[in-house]
Amino acid sequence: MNTLKVILLLASLSGLLILAGYFVARGTGVVIALVFSALMNFGSYWYSDSIVLRMYSAREVPHAEAPVLHNSVEALAARAGLPKPRIYLISNDVPNAFATGRNEDHAAVAVTSGIQKILDRDELEGVLAHELSHIKHKDILISTMAATVASAVVLLSRWAVFFGNDEGGGMIPAIAMAVIAPVAATVIQMAISRSREYDADAGSARITGKPEALASALRKLSAASRANPMNVNPSTAHMFIVNPLSGDFLRTLFSTHPPIEKRIERLLAMKAAPKE
Template sequence: MFNTFRTFVLLAAMTALFMVVGYFLGGTGGMMMALVFAAGTNLFAFWNSDKMVLRMQNAVPVERSRVPELYDMVDTLSRRAGIPTPAVYVIQSDQPNAFATGRDPNNAAVAVSTGLLRTLDTREVAGVVAHELAHIKSRDTLTMTVTATLAGAISALAQFGLFFGGGNNRDNPLGGIGALLMVFLAPLAAMIVQMAVSRTREYEADKLGAEIANDPIGLASALNKIATYAKREVNIGAERNPAMAHMYIINPLSGARMDNLFSTHPDNGNRIEALRRLAAEMQLNDKGQRPAPRPAPASSGRDIGGGWRVPTAGRTEDDGGTRGPWG
């Protein structure tokens, strides 16, 4: 319920920003045109932004026959998360990364890069997939996708207005200066609205994803690897459409600082530390397993009368503690 409310608040904020841009580009008439444009964009974003994001990030659907291990992993973890199995997409990129999209769990998709499948081991891939499933389960994907689409549209509107001579309308108090300001300020304002999608959602998705996979350390290791490679491998789709960067598990933009004021993601070291604390709380070791319980002290048995004794040596209170992660 809160995520639905947050989505509509963001839509309203983006609509208001559209109107401000329209006013400074074309006065009152421009504002009304921007309102109509915003209404259409909001409607389109709600129903189609997930498909647009997948296309803009060069993600292509894949059949189970091509990546059976990934398909089985997504299916298993989805059942553990209690959501329908989403569609699986692959991004042709050497940079290991992933994101989820979709307006609800029944219309969702998980996209992973070829670099991620090639660079990370099974535990780490499972942690990343579980993180993305956590976003779907929490319905973060609708907010993330809509804000990405609208932020890009606002920037395009500002550029469009300047190109066609916006700001000459007498109804605009700042004239051409106002139009010029919008070219620079509108994308910045859109980015700030994007930041309204609190960075705490990444911590929440890390926590829920680690619980789904039953392996916080696997996800922590994946975050460390992805962050390292993201600094040296270029994600072409993300670089061309930076408004989509906040959808990825790690900031995909090369050279982007992770801890500055306008970062779309929390500091990676803080995320890893939080996952290590969670592993300690879950009593899991670095292999994602609970230490085997100590056997009960050896005994000749329990006297049940009549000279009979029930053997008890070697029994344990819990024989399920050594199960491996996520499987």
């Protein structure tokens, strides 16, 4: 059900992009929008992982320096049927984690230095399995595409104000597009992000067999994030396992993450469900 939802949301986002292009220059604008989006997605596909890792000064850590992380990731990746991703460390006491990379063979898991200070082994493995699930289900690519197309919609919507009076069908519709399209694109992008978080939580539970461990980890990570929000670029907030800006306080359409309580509730329901 979540997969169908994501497909429909991505289709809606693409529709907004085409509409924004139409308001810029009718048929020509549609072509421009599609080419522009393709170029942006190409760049994001190849370079987004290195960009975000550099953004947070993440460094790849050798096995000798972080044996627990390496051993856990290796075992969990084997269980998930994945190649072992590269492991990066971000020097930050706020506990959090994210995955990046264009595919299974070019993936990385990054954790902050603070995450091992508050999580036990089972909780840490729940978090790592969550990130591996993102990799397995190509959520990184989906989220990158959604963010890129949403950015293209915002940019083209602004252009519509300047060109709409001549070719796009009038100034008033162009202004309406410039106001409505960016909001709609952001809402759709956030909905995709929330949907993928639920699926990654479920994937973690399947890999580890311990949904309660991830539930406990999410509770700790969320509390730590609320107490000490991480200084991050808002455009990358959706990548982290919990909202790094201020926990899960954004309970609106514009939240990158589902409410922590809902995620925990779903995980504990998986624990309580009878095994077949």
